[in-house]
Amino acid sequence: MAEGPIGLLTTSSGKLVDIRETITLNSDSFSNQHHIDLVTHINDERIPERVVHAKGGGAFGYFEVTHDVSKYTKAEVLNGVGKTTKVFVRFSAVLQNLGGNDAARDVRGLSVKFYSKEGIWDLLCLSTPVFFHRDPIDFPNFIHSVKRNPKTNLFDFSTRWDFITKKPEALNGFLHVLSDYGIPNGYRKMDAFAIHTFVINNKHGDKYFVKFNFRTEQGVEVLTTDEAARVGRDPDHFNRDVYNAIEKKNYPAWRLEMDVMTMETIKHIDYNPFEVTRLWKKGTYITVPIGRLVLNKNPDNFFRTVELSAFNPANLVPGIPGPMDNLFRTRRSSYRDAQTYRLSINHNKIKINQPLYWKVYNRDGKPPVEENMNDAPNYYPNSFSGPVPYIDPARPKERFTVFDSNAIDLEPASYFYNHYLCDDGQRQRLVNNTARTLVSVSPDLRRRVIRLLTLTDPQLGMKVEAGLEVALETPQPPPPNAIKIPRHNHKARHQICTIVNNYKNYYD
Incomplete structure (x- = not known):
């Protein structure tokens, strides 16, 4: 000050x-x-609290292109090795209220606002590489099931497990949250995934299908349930950690990369690559590095920047027309509606959300309205001085249709348990965390959960059932140290290396 x-x-x-x-x-x-x-x-x-991602922090920084990806996309923000673009990044916990605890077991968000010369590009990412449902109509029900109980106003595992057993596609995402990956050791030490499969195109109109991923340069580090209880004595630990690192000039950084499929590849694979509840299979894609995200400045005023920031996945740029799945299509409208409710219809005229250039026919409404386009006509077409559209010659002309299946597929959740997790120590901690969540639910619901887990993997179901019996009778063990996870590819069917060798499986 x-x-x-x-x-x-x-x-x-x-x-x-x-x-x-x-x-x-x-x-x-x-x-x-x-x-x-x-x-x-x-x-x-005060303004209305976000329904999800309410608690978080943010910082300014830049994105630098480090590799030539012009073969895949004509997007200005991703082209020109050495080019830098100003960004604002918001970190958040999905379920926590504004006064919640940073160290709660939860999915985290990392949202990047690129101030591109071609407009704002908002890339919204999560700390888990898979989502919880694929049908957008399930989103309100899913959120209600994982938020606070309407009677007790407490988080309730009964409602979570009830929804998951009714919608088994959610199990894969929930196992990610219950595993070691459910509580990163701060926002700086987590990877982040844009979840959807994006369509991108180059200047010739050639299409590619990609998944964007941020890989932390600080090293992935996670907390066990009991270690998180210690860290959670400071409910703002994650935000404090990012703020202090930047003030000490220990600037957090991530590498942006994309997993790529071609039009020909996508026609011959044996799974739906647009399915947000599963990972892409090993051998069906290549990984291409793009650039580096660096955060180097804390906001001078938290409310003016972090609270007033509005991220919308529909904010895309030429060369990145965006995902095609139904979930994303709904997000295109629902996010805008959420920002209008929280910040007013002119939320994109708030300084933190302003693009570098804009000319619109939308006028008036609740402030800010800026110069309100002065006396330019407020209708199109007109014969006077209003803005005119342009023609993008590289816009793809082919249409691509995706058909979804309603079949229940537990293979992704089975793969996560058997291959994504590093070793038996990680699997046992997943079992113990799952068993703990079942202590407070009814016997009937427990049986439904055990059945679903057994159908996913017989060993998983058996171990959770045995762990539940122990959890009902035995006090919890003392907390261990945090776990540092070696660098590896979090995605797809890559065999993951062994976790820290000297870590003791204190549950055994």
């Missing part, structure tokens, strides 16, 4: 405040406009 006064105090209308107006005792407080300014403003200085 700056030292010393920065000017004379005024009311919101600009009237200078006399020092005697800073006290209302023994005075006519209702004639004191400074007093009225303060007490009425505080009633309205």
